[in-house]
Amino acid sequence: MVASMRPSTGRVGVVMPHGVLFRGGAEARIRQSLIERDLLEAVVGLPPNLFYSTTIPACILVFRHQKPADRKDKVVFIDGSERFAKGKNQNTMSYDDMKALTEAYRTGHAPDGPDLSAYVHVADFDEIKANGFDLNIGRYITKATSETVDLNTALIAYADARQHRIAAEAAVFERLAAAGIDLTSLGVVGE
Numbered sequence: 001m002v003a004s005m006r007p008s009t010g011r012v013g014v015v016m017p018h019g020v021l022f023r024g025g026a027e028a029r030i031r032q033s034l035i036e037r038d039l040l041e042a043v044v045g046l047p048p049n050l051f052y053s054t055t056i057p058a059c060i061l062v063f064r065h066q067k068p069a070d071r072k073d074k075v076v077f078i079d080g081s082e083r084f085a086k087g088k089n090q091n092t093m094s095y096d097d098m099k100a101l102t103e104a105y106r107t108g109h110a111p112d113g114p115d116l117s118a119y120v121h122v123a124d125f126d127e128i129k130a131n132g133f134d135l136n137i138g139r140y141i142t143k144a145t146s147e148t149v150d151l152n153t154a155l156i157a158y159a160d161a162r163q164h165r166i167a168a169e170a171a172v173f174e175r176l177a178a179a180g181i182d183l184t185s186l187g188v189v190g191e
Contacts, residue, residue, distance in 0.1 A: 002034065002063050006065065008065060011065070013061070014060070014061050015046075015051075015058050015059070017056060017156065018045070018056070018136070018137075018156050019156055020061075021137070022134045022157075023160060028132075028133060032133040035133055038072060039063045039064065039065070040061065040063055040075050040135075041064040041075065041076065042062040042076040042105050043059055043135055044060040044078045044080055044105065045078065045079045046060065046081065046093075047083060047091050047093065048081070048091065049087075049091045050090070050092075052090065056155070056159075059137070062105065073124055074124050074125070075122070075128060076104070076105060076108050077120070077137055077140040078101055079137050079141045080093075080097070080100075082119075083100065104120045119141060123140050
């Protein structure tokens with residue numbers, strides 16, 4: 001998507017799970033490259049249970065081929081995780097919630113009033129570099145967070161680590177089986 005942006009005027013918004021903001025390995029290298037090339041303009045945290053396919057909170061990453069002068073070497077962080085109406089099966093965002101997040105993105109600061117004042121931060125390149133190119137919103141926006149937000153972040157990290165563990169175990173079991181080792185006789189049972 002980033003490669004397909006039109007030179008000078010291109011802009012891309014993509015919805016991603018929060019894990020892409022802080023995971024290591026290849027994702028960390030990609031994140032660092034995008035930031036060093038000054039293509040990432042904003043990270044917008046969204047509420048949990050907003051999309052049909054998942055209950056975890058997501059984020060919107062906004063990339064821009066050529067940022068305006070006041071946004072050069074900066075990334076706008078917006079925490080919209082608490083801007084929703086709880087639904088029975090799915091949460092929703094009101095027009096006012098979406099408008100407030102859009103205004104925060106456009107201006108780089110909270111709209112008039114207290115609603116978003118503690119939820120917007122413009123980080124410069126040096127601050128992001130000092131954080132190891134980790135884009136976890138909690139690193140940049142300090143506010144009184146609820147346990148639910150921290151729990152959601154922990155659950156996301158746990159799910160990612162669990163998937164990596166399962167994949168690693170499967171690879172080990174496959175290699176052991178290829179070597180002729182009977183896993184059932186060792187009492188090893190995979191998931």
